[in-house]
Amino acid sequence: MSEYAISFRDVSYVYGEGTPFFKKALDHVSFDIKEGIITGIIGHTGSGKSTLLQMMNGLLSPHKGQVLVKGNAIGSKALSKRDAAFQVGLVFQYPEYQLFEETVFKDIAYGPKNKGLGEDEIKERVKEAIRFVGLSEDVLEKSPFELSGGQKRRVAIAGVLAMRPEILVLDEPAAGLDPRGRTEIFGNIYNYQKRTGTTVIIVSHSMEDMARYAEELAVMSDGKLMMHDTVRKVFSQRDLLESIGLDVPGITPVIERLRALGMPIKEDIFTVEEAREELLRLLKGGSTHA
Amino acid sequence: MAGYISIRNLSFSYKDDQKEQQALKNINLEIEKGSFVAVLGHNGSGKSTLAKLLSAILVPDEGEIVVGGLKVSDPELSEEDLLELHRRVGMVFQNPDNQLVATVVEEDVAFGPENLGIEPKEIRRRVDEALALMGISEYARHAPSKLSGGQKQRVAIAGLMAMLPECMIFDEATAMLDPSGRKEVMATVLKLNKELGITVLHITHNMEEAAMADRVVVIDDGQVLLDGTPEQVFSKVQTLQAVGLDVMQCTELLHELACCGLPFPEGVIDEEQCARLIYEYYMKTVKDKK
Amino acid sequence: MLKDITLGQYFPGNSLLHRLDPRIKLLATVLLIVIIFLAKNMAGYGVMILLTVFLVALSRIPVKTILKSIKPLIFVVLLTVAMNIFFTGGENVVLDQKIWIIHLRLTAEGILNGVKMALRILLLIVDTGVILTYTTSPIDLTDGIERLLSPLGKIGVPVHSFAMMMSLALRFVPTLIEETDKIIAAQKSRGADFSSGNVISRVKALIPVLIPLLISSFRRADELALAMECRCYHGGKGRTKMKELKLQAKDVAFLLVLALFLAVAFLPGIPCSVFGINTMNFVF
Numbered sequence: 001m002s003e004y005a006i007s008f009r010d011v012s013y014v015y016g017e018g019t020p021f022f023k024k025a026l027d028h029v030s031f032d033i034k035e036g037i038i039t040g041i042i043g044h045t046g047s048g049k050s051t052l053l054q055m056m057n058g059l060l061s062p063h064k065g066q067v068l069v070k071g072n073a074i075g076s077k078a079l080s081k082r083d084a085a086f087q088v089g090l091v092f093q094y095p096e097y098q099l100f101e102e103t104v105f106k107d108i109a110y111g112p113k114n115k116g117l118g119e120d121e122i123k124e125r126v127k128e129a130i131r132f133v134g135l136s137e138d139v140l141e142k143s144p145f146e147l148s149g150g151q152k153r154r155v156a157i158a159g160v161l162a163m164r165p166e167i168l169v170l171d172e173p174a175a176g177l178d179p180r181g182r183t184e185i186f187g188n189i190y191n192y193q194k195r196t197g198t199t200v201i202i203v204s205h206s207m208e209d210m211a212r213y214a215e216e217l218a219v220m221s222d223g224k225l226m227m228h229d230t231v232r233k234v235f236s237q238r239d240l241l242e243s244i245g246l247d248v249p250g251i252t253p254v255i256e257r258l259r260a261l262g263m264p265i266k267e268d269i270f271t272v273e274e275a276r277e278e279l280l281r282l283l284k285g286g287s288t289h290a
Numbered sequence: 291m292a293g294y295i296s297i298r299n300l301s302f303s304y305k306d307d308q309k310e311q312q313a314l315k316n317i318n319l320e321i322e323k324g325s326f327v328a329v330l331g332h333n334g335s336g337k338s339t340l341a342k343l344l345s346a347i348l349v350p351d352e353g354e355i356v357v358g359g360l361k362v363s364d365p366e367l368s369e370e371d372l373l374e375l376h377r378r379v380g381m382v383f384q385n386p387d388n389q390l391v392a393t394v395v396e397e398d399v400a401f402g403p404e405n406l407g408i409e410p411k412e413i414r415r416r417v418d419e420a421l422a423l424m425g426i427s428e429y430a431r432h433a434p435s436k437l438s439g440g441q442k443q444r445v446a447i448a449g450l451m452a453m454l455p456e457c458m459i460f461d462e463a464t465a466m467l468d469p470s471g472r473k474e475v476m477a478t479v480l481k482l483n484k485e486l487g488i489t490v491l492h493i494t495h496n497m498e499e500a501a502m503a504d505r506v507v508v509i510d511d512g513q514v515l516l517d518g519t520p521e522q523v524f525s526k527v528q529t530l531q532a533v534g535l536d537v538m539q540c541t542e543l544l545h546e547l548a549c550c551g552l553p554f555p556e557g558v559i560d561e562e563q564c565a566r567l568i569y570e571y572y573m574k575t576v577k578d579k580k
Numbered sequence: 581m582l583k584d585i586t587l588g589q590y591f592p593g594n595s596l597l598h599r600l601d602p603r604i605k606l607l608a609t610v611l612l613i614v615i616i617f618l619a620k621n622m623a624g625y626g627v628m629i630l631l632t633v634f635l636v637a638l639s640r641i642p643v644k645t646i647l648k649s650i651k652p653l654i655f656v657v658l659l660t661v662a663m664n665i666f667f668t669g670g671e672n673v674v675l676d677q678k679i680w681i682i683h684l685r686l687t688a689e690g691i692l693n694g695v696k697m698a699l700r701i702l703l704l705i706v707d708t709g710v711i712l713t714y715t716t717s718p719i720d721l722t723d724g725i726e727r728l729l730s731p732l733g734k735i736g737v738p739v740h741s742f743a744m745m746m747s748l749a750l751r752f753v754p755t756l757i758e759e760t761d762k763i764i765a766a767q768k769s770r771g772a773d774f775s776s777g778n779v780i781s782r783v784k785a786l787i788p789v790l791i792p793l794l795i796s797s798f799r800r801a802d803e804l805a806l807a808m809e810c811r812c813y814h815g816g817k818g819r820t821k822m823k824e825l826k827l828q829a830k831d832v833a834f835l836l837v838l839a840l841f842l843a844v845a846f847l848p849g850i851p852c853s854v855f856g857i858n859t860m861n862f863v864f
Binding site: 054057059082085086089090092095097098099100110111114115145159160163 | 759762763765766767768769770771772773787788791792795796
């Protein structure tokens with residue numbers, strides 16, 4: 001057994017070989033994604049993130065190199081592509097556009113059914129999945145098309161959760177949602193991870209969400225892996241991130257400015273809560289306990 | 291003095307066979323010519339309904355809407371007046387793909403002026419000007435499907451600019467874009483408003499974007515909840531959070547510090563100012579300590 | 581993947597063929613199709629091949645691209661060739677043998693017919709491609725059709741609406757292809773299996789792709805109609821065009837050259853029409 005959930009071994013992939021639209025989507029990418037934590041993948045559009053994701057469950061095969069799920073190469077005898085799709089659950093961007101069944105129940109049951117599970121097992125999993133995404137069982141008999149945008153999104157995510165993947169991969173799960181919708185979806189995913197211990201991989205453009213929910217970050221640019229480290233280490237490389245068109249969380253410039261002005265403030269602060277604690281220590285502690 | 295857009299006692303509900311759902315309740319708003327107003331609200335708050343009423347796609351149940359002297363709310367609006375309204379008030383929608391009609395960028399930009407029956411030479415001149423204004427002249431002969439989301443939105447904006455509008459309504463036009471696409475579109479919005487004096491109504495649930503406006507109107511449950519400068523609106527952190535909205539991280543930080551008894555103002559939307567306030571207070575407390 | 585299909589797509593460029601009036605190109609295409617079907621013998625095909633090579637050079641479309649566009653149709657071509665080879669009777673038997681249980685009887689006429697049919701299909705694809713689809717933006721194409729058919733408007737045929745529908749359909753082809761790819765990938769991730777089982781189960785497996793596609797197409801159509809209305813679209817009435825179609829010398833010249841080809845190669849009574857005589861001995 002491998003201690004890594006997914007490993008990329010010198011993976012390259014090109015689009016449109018021999019056409020004017022030729023593009024190196026992945027260029028000798030090697031790294032290991034740890035088991036049992038939330039890993040974030042960041043990078044601007046076209047950096048190779050989507051290609052990376054679609055390789056994790058065997059939808060795309062590398063032109064060079066290997067992708068391993070728990071130590072087994074996808075497409076090898078030990079792990080067929082279809083098995084990889086069941087082991088690694090992939091939630092696409094705007095997943096609500098794949099809903100097709102008459103009822104929410106049937107739609108969530110589609111994946112487990114393809115897996116060949118029995119009726120009782122499917123029922124249990126559908127109910128479990130709908131709870132994980134924070135919806136009540138009442139919606140199960142409704143048509144997915146009469147739900148609100150945010151609810152549709154959750155149903156679509158539940159459809160993947162019901163397959164009980166060992167690794168859950170989500171591409172921009174909160175795209176287009178309002179702030180409350182974002183917080184709820186990320187909260188659901190975070191709690192799901194904590195409760196089940198599933199390995200979770202999230203692509204997001206929101207550095208604030210990444211700072212709040214991810215443990216490690218992989219940074220992609222131009223088909224190359226630029227960094228793969230803890231969230232703290234990655235966000236402390238602000239210059240490098242900005243040079244490849246990425247931001248840092250909104251609070252970070254404030255902290256950096258304070259440090260530049262000469263305040264003795266910790267440098268690795270990436271969330272508002274951390275900033276508040278640190279500043280309370282410096283400001284209030286200084287004034288009340290002096 | 292009445293503004294460019296004048297909305298009085300506006301109410302609207304969506305009706306179908308079974309139920310009636312009130313989307314807007316008794317809205318009153320005056321929007322000055324040349325101003326940049328952000329309309330903020332969570333998904334389903336009624337903010338997009340407002341955009342549809344302003345462009346006469348929907349007709350209000352009650353109340354009156356006047357845009358640049360045209361009585362938009364009149365259900366018997368003549369076809370000439372309707373065309374004139376759409377010429378004057380450009381609408382940019384959420385999905386960049388679903389508003390482009392032609393297979394070549396410049397042909398798409400020409401679509402509006404062609405509908406208005408403008409002389410071919412004049413159309414050519416306007417198209418070239420609009421493309422240059424949006425910084426997309428180099429893509430004039432490209433297919434829209436090959437462009438990025440931000441570029442597509444700029445094509446859509448160019449197509450409206452070629453009709454020489456007085457006002458532009460952005461109906462969640464950034465919601466489906468990545469951060470760089472958002473920046474592209476927001477830079478364009480500012481340019482239209484500040485340099486060309488176009489009245490801008492920007493409908494969004496993004497706080498950073500709303501903070502760029504001169505005025506922020508928060509809509510919740512079909513009613514105007516808050517209305518004022520960004521500083522005024524974002525000083526109501528609790529009210530905003532209660533209706534599922536958020537504030538920028540620097541605003542939130544000062545708000546939380548103020549809640550802990552430190553003398554910081556609310557509604558600070560500038561990171562630099564935020565850092566300066568904290569630093570000044572820190573210097574004062576350090577001095578007091580000595 | 582679906583994305584790789586190039587057949588019927590416009591390649592932006594600035595060659596003479598790109599700049600010709602779309603009406604002329606439509607007429608030329610009709611003319612060429614007629615010529616191709618009139619060609620009776622190898623010499624006639626030879627003339628057409630020369631003309632096609634000339635047109636390809638004129639279009640400046642890379643040969644590679646053209647070959648790629650033929651690829652998906654190779655099966656059809658081979659099938660036609662096979663049908664002709666095996667089902668054309670004839671005198672000049674070149675092979676008459678029993679292999680295993682199949683009695684193979686090939687005739688020169690059959691082979692020639694097969695080759696001709698293959699040439700005919702390939703010429704049709706390449707010529708219409710080079711003159712029309714590759715070098716004419718869909719908007720020009722619909723413009724051309726609209727103008728050519730405009731006389732029908734006078735008797736109540738909705739020519740403008742038809743042309744607008746066509747150009748919108750063309751606009752959304754790449755968008756829908758991309759979307760189909762996405763939905764297929766998403767359903768595969770939920771364990772959908774499109775490649776095993778019998779025909780019925782395969783067709784059934786497509787439902788999870790077709791329904792989302794249909795729903796999203798309706799949504800797109802709705803949003804598009806709204807956006808068009810907001811861009812002052814109100815039908816063809818009073819509409820102008822940025823690019824007016826005006827026949828120029830080069831357009832007329834191009835059509836004349838093609839007509840000349842037709843006359844020289846295929847009209848009886850003109851010296852070259854010796855090609856019209858049965859040329860079996862000519863070829864073999």
